[in-house]
Amino acid sequence: MASVILPQAFRSVVPPMMSVFIALLKNTTVAAGFGIAELGALRASVNDAGDRPGNPMEVLLWVALVFVLLVFVLSVVQRRLENKWRIVR
Secondary structure (H helix, E strand, C coil): CCCCHHHHHHHHHHHHHHHHHHHHHHHHHHHHHCCHHHHHHHHHHHCCCCCCCCCHHHHHHHHHHHHHHHHHHHHHHHHHHHHHCCCCC
16 A cells, blocks of 8 residues: 555646645735734834834735745645655656
8 A cells, every 4th residue: 555555646646735734824914914904003002202113014025935935836846746755657
């Protein structure tokens, strides 16, 4: 089973599974976008008058960069797994 069936299963399962992971990550960012207004209100209530106000656009850009990097890493992992289990014809 480990020599015949599992390699065939990995070849057929890896591309759709990684696509689902990438879609889940992208959908998570969309869902997180709805909480931005709530986080802004929380930040405003916690922020003291003496603290310097942060730039919200800078924070959003950093978050976007992190998610782009995560999607890139998942894409690289998917490509390597597909190349590892590719059938040479």
